[in-house]
Amino acid sequence: MNTRNLRTIAFAVGFVAAGAGFAADKVTYEDNVLPIFRNNCLKCHNPDKMKADLNLSTYDALMTGEVVAGGDLDNSLLYQLVTHAEEPNMPPKSKLTDPEIATLKAWIVGGLLKDSGSKAVMSTKPKVDLALDPDSLGKRPEGPTPMPVEVLALDPYQRTERTSISTAIAVSPWAPLVAIGSQRQVLLYNTDTLKIAGIIPYPKGYPHSVNFSANGKLLIIGGGRGANLGFSTVWDITKGEQILTVGDDLDSVLASDISADQRYIAHGGPDRFVRIFSTDTGELVHKIKKHTDWITAMRFGPKGKYVASGDRAGGIHVWEAEPGGRAASLMGHRGRITGLEWASTNIVISSSEDGTAKMWNIDEVRPPSACAALKTATWSPSVAIAAPHCGAPVAAPSAPLLSPATSPPPASPATMASSSSVPTGTAKSTFGTPPTAKRSPASR
Ligand code: HEC
Numbered sequence: 001m002n003t004r005n006l007r008t009i010a011f012a013v014g015f016v017a018a019g020a021g022f023a024a025d026k027v028t029y030e031d032n033v034l035p036i037f038r039n040n041c042l043k044c045h046n047p048d049k050m051k052a053d054l055n056l057s058t059y060d061a062l063m064t065g066e067v068v069a070g071g072d073l074d075n076s077l078l079y080q081l082v083t084h085a086e087e088p089n090m091p092p093k094s095k096l097t098d099p100e101i102a103t104l105k106a107w108i109v110g111g112l113l114k115d116s117g118s119k120a121v122m123s124t125k126p127k128v129d130l131a132l133d134p135d136s137l138g139k140r141p142e143g144p145t146p147m148p149v150e151v152l153a154l155d156p157y158q159r160t161e162r163t164s165i166s167t168a169i170a171v172s173p174w175a176p177l178v179a180i181g182s183q184r185q186v187l188l189y190n191t192d193t194l195k196i197a198g199i200i201p202y203p204k205g206y207p208h209s210v211n212f213s214a215n216g217k218l219l220i221i222g223g224g225r226g227a228n229l230g231f232s233t234v235w236d237i238t239k240g241e242q243i244l245t246v247g248d249d250l251d252s253v254l255a256s257d258i259s260a261d262q263r264y265i266a267h268g269g270p271d272r273f274v275r276i277f278s279t280d281t282g283e284l285v286h287k288i289k290k291h292t293d294w295i296t297a298m299r300f301g302p303k304g305k306y307v308a309s310g311d312r313a314g315g316i317h318v319w320e321a322e323p324g325g326r327a328a329s330l331m332g333h334r335g336r337i338t339g340l341e342w343a344s345t346n347i348v349i350s351s352s353e354d355g356t357a358k359m360w361n362i363d364e365v366r367p368p369s370a371c372a373a374l375k376t377a378t379w380s381p382s383v384a385i386a387a388p389h390c391g392a393p394v395a396a397p398s399a400p401l402l403s404p405a406t407s408p409p410p411a412s413p414a415t416m417a418s419s420s421s422v423p424t425g426t427a428k429s430t431f432g433t434p435p436t437a438k439r440s441p442a443s444r
Contacts, residue, residue, distance in 0.1 A: 026110065026113055026116050027103060027106040027107040027110050027113065028107070028113040028114060028115050028116055028118070029059045029062070029107065029112070029113065029114050029115070030059070030114060030115040031115070031116070032103050032107060033103065033104065033107050034057075036096065036100045036103060036104065037056045037057070040091050040094075040096060040100075041056050041090070041091060042056060042057050044091075045057070047061070053065070054067065059114045063112070068108055068112055069108070069123035070108065070111045070112045070120060070121040070122040070123045071108070071109060071111055071120075071122040071123055072108070072122075072123045073105065073108055073109065075123060076108050078090070078104070079104060079105065079108055082095075082096050082101060082104060083101060129280070130218075130234070130243070130244070130258075130262040130263070130279040130280075131261060131262055131263045131279065131280065132215070132260075132261050132262050132263075134261060134303075136215075137214065137260050137261060137302070137303060137304070138214070138260070138302060138303075140174060141174065141215040141216065141217065145174055145175045145176075145216075146172065146174060146175050146177075146215065146216040146217040146237060146238050147175045147176075147177060147190075147197065147237070147238065148177075148188060148197050148198035148237045148238065148240055149238070151198070151237075151238070151239055151240025151241075152188070152197070152198025152199060152200065152237070152240040153198070153199045153201075154196055154197075154198065154199065155199065156185060156187075156199055157184060157185040157199050157200075157201040157202070157203075158183055158184045158185055160183055164182055164183045165182075165183075166180050166181060166182060167181035167182065167206055167207055167208050167223075168180070168181035168207060168208055168209050168210045169181070169210065170210045170211050170212050170219070171191075171212070172212050172216045173212060173214065173215075173216050174215070174216040175216050176190055176191040176192040177189070177190060177191065177197060177212075177216075177237075178191055179210045179212070179219055180210075181202075181206070181207035181208065181209070181210050181221070181223070182207070183206065184201070184202050184203060184205070184206070185199055185200060185201055185202050185207075186199075186200040186202060186207050186210055186219070186221055187199060187200075188200070188219075188237065198237065198240065200219070200221070200235055200237075202221065202223065202233075204224065204225065204229065204231075205223055205224045205225035205228075205229060205252065206223050206224070206225070206252065207221045207222070207223040208222055208223045208224075208252060208253060208254045208255070208269075209221070209222035209223065209253065209254060209255045209256050209257075209267075209298070210222075211256070211257045211258065211299075213258050213260070213262060214260035214302070214304075217236060217237065217238050218234050218235065218236055218237070218243075218258060218262070219234070219235045219237050220232055220233070220234050220235075220256055220257060220258045220265065221233050221234075221235065221256075222253035222254065222255060222256030222267050222269075222298075223252055223253055224249065224251070224252035224253055224269075225252055226251065226252050226270075227250070227251055227252075227270075228250070228251070228252070229248075229249070229250070229251075229252070230247055230248075230249030230250065230251050230252045230253040230267075230269050231245055231246065231247040231248060231249065231253060232245070232246050232247050232253055232256040232265055232267045232277075233245045234258060234265070234279075244265075244279060244282060245282075246265050246267075246277040246279075246282055246283075246284075247267060247275060247277065247284075249267075249269060249271065249275070250271065251269050251270045251271050252269055252270070253267045253268070253269045254268065254269040254270065254294060254295060254296055255267060255268055255269070255295055255296055255297050255298035255309070255310075256268075256298055257298045257299050257300050257307065258279070258300065259300040259304035259307070259321055260300060260301075260302055260303060260304040261303070261304040262279055262304075263278065263279055263280065263304065263321070264276055264277065264278060264279065264285075264300070264304065264307070264321040264322070265277045265279060266298050266300065266307045266309070266319075266321070267298060268291070268294075268295025268298055268309055269294065269295055270294045270295075272289065272291045272292070272293065272294065272295060272311070273287050273288060273289055273291075273295075274286070274287075274288040274290070274291065274295065274298075274307075274309050274317075274319060275287050275288075276288070276307070276319070276321055276324060285322075285324065286319075286323075286324035288319065288324060288326075290317055290326065290329075291309065291311040291315060291317065292311065292313055292315060293311040293312040293313035293315070294311060294312040295309055295310070295311050295312075296310055296311060296312050296336055296337050296338065297309065297310035297311075297316075297337045297338065297339055297340045297350075298310075298340070299340040299341060299342060299348075300321070300342075301342045301345055301346075301348075302342055302344065302345055303345050304321060305320060305321060305345070306318050306319065306320060306321070306327055306342075306345075306362065307319050307321055308330075308340045308342070308348050308350075309340075310333075310337025310340050310350060310352075311336075311337060312336045312337075313336075314331075314332075314333035314334050314335055314336065314337060314352055314354065315329070315330075315331060315333075315337075316329070316330035316331070316333070316337060316340070316348070316350055316360075317329050317330070318330065318348065318362055327362060328360075328362050330348065330350065330358075330360045332358055333350065333352040333354050333356065333358065334352070334354040335352045335353035335354030335355070336352060336353040337350055337351070337352050337353075338351050338352060338353055339351040343359070346361055346362040346363045347359060347360070347361055347362070348360045348362060
């Protein structure tokens, strides 16, 4: 008996009820799906009688109907109708058997194979339209404070022998929530109760970067496995669902962010490319080579127009998300860029392993080539922002953007130095990775 007969028998006796888990054998249109359609659907969906303009009798005709999306059951109308998750129920007057539905599910999840020789066609389209109305930007999101309410597991996805390293941290702009990257998971803590608010599993590696979207509903996680795999994933923390993954890099993503209007994702890592993806299609729209060292920081500006990227050698560039051109280069740091934040639509603050934080005015450093290197506008509590070599000093921000650091302020063009006079605080609470002890995380 050849393998094909074996497979047919396996299906006949209903092994396929295991659905997607039944991975060893390919579920194909020709072998498994067409027979189901023949028995249940073709009398209404054939070339002569195309109800709803849908012909299910050949693979190509079915694919033009756009009722299935490879790997994505939610976006597969056909699946939604046969499971009665959506109306009109199909077939109209009966329901497919569970093994038949399981076969259709396995076929969709497996990438819509035509026959045993074909390649999987996976949908890259995100499950939801993420783009936000530009008018809503910068405002408090409507509805309840974006918190994970009983949608995420509270038990650690992975418990480690020792308290493991925290790889990244982000604070929600609107909710009492902090996200901490850890080994194979991201931990969400409620900063009011100091209890765990949810665990996001990260089975494929290390999360190296976490950031909340501007409305606090989404968490974007960049990471992967060193010299192996890099990608960014977007979670809706209010629903506890992963809604989008972009990137298929060959090295781990070290920094990633989503634009305020949620139309773009930018990430980077050791291969030095800035990659910008569209959340509409999930596809790479710009791949930019300019950094001379690993990309270690990435942050979109408040309106989503610009994204700043920093590298291990201290270089910072600012890009326009669309059309992807360089808006400014901010050269002045002498060590790895450890953080980038935007104080307004044109002011970027950078921190570096060189011991300083600097503040830059994007508008003042244009065009990129002319005097960028001279424009290391730096900041201290009293000096505010000065762009001493190119053009007039920039107006000081009306209120200090950072808490007062040194007193009296340093005389020369100052940076916010990590000198000994910077007040040190003591941590009031400690969030950590799930410890060895079998204590319930909720008890902390
Ligand atoms: C008795 C006739 C009949 C049978 C049998 C039938 N359908 Fe339908 N199908 C229809 C009609 C009529 C519509 C349009 C319904 C409407 O728009 O309200 C439709 C619509 C659909 C649609 C929506 C297409 C679109 O683009 O909106 C899908 C998908 C579909 N059918 C799949 C199936 C599948 C799969 C089967 C078999 C498991 C099946 N149908 C069996 C009559 C049938």
